[in-house]
Amino acid sequence: MTTRRRMLMGAAALAALPILPWRVPAAAAQAMKDEQRRTDPALLNRAPLIQTERAAEIAPGVTVIPDPRINLVPNIGIVAGRDAVLVVDTGIGVENGRRVLETARRIAAGRPLMLTLTHFHPEHGYGAQVFKGQARILYNRPQAEELRAKGPAYLAMFRGFGPDVAKALEGVEIVEPDETYEGERRIDLGGRTVMLSDMAAHTRGDQIVHLPDERIVFTGDLAENGFFPIFPDEDAKGQRWIEVLKRIEALDPKQVVAGHGAVAGPEVLRAVRAYLEDVQGEVRRLAASGAPVEEVDRRLTPLLKQRYAGWDNDMWVPFAVRVFHAEATGTPLKLPSF
């Protein structure tokens, strides 16, 4: 469908709506000031290669290889202590894993490496095989289980996302962690404490990586800066996601390394939560009038896309609408197809 046709359809759907409150939550409005224009889709969909030459410290000993706003390239973290170095996420595929490992080795200068992943999704962790035997691999237990349960299906699905992604996934094997933990794990890297905390919402096995002394948190896709939150399958939960963001906000981080998008302050957490609460509120209001999910989706999705017009990847809006509808009504979840 052309953009123009989509816009016209959106306009028609809007015209048919009864008066709805037009209110961009303040936190979301603030976050959107820096992201007034959507990224050109051609730029978003370049080959998903980690650009290690862009690696930079966001605090002494805390390096981020930033996401250049290419889909399927996440922010990567490398956290160095006196005795060991922790890598957070690998990027998608062997070549990206190799690039990240090389950067981590350079920083580590002989110190032992650890690897953890924010969640099991391919763009975050399907370079882990390169680290096997080179770093101690540690995940939260639900993530390890979700990887085991869904890993092969996600690999097959992502290989269908075009030639660049298929190429990135050549030779990828899913590897088991060396160790798992329950709930929370404190790691002492030597003069630097890292807390790993299980916080499922975007998947069954998300975890955050929190540096309490530096007040830095790596959220994985629990927060994305300037992208719509992704509800990829039935394990993404709306209400739980709102609660998880409140827990992360309560840690009072100074810097938030989102799964995708620029490193920011805590406003990015508030912006994502404001959006989720907005979707939840609108869905509840329409669902209370007895509207079936298709109608709620048809009426709400164009409105939300316009309300958050500065964010990228708006194809995820109807997924959010349907998750919140299922939660509001207790009816079975019916996600749109990709």
Ligand SMILES: [Zn+2]
């Ligand atoms: Zn994800």
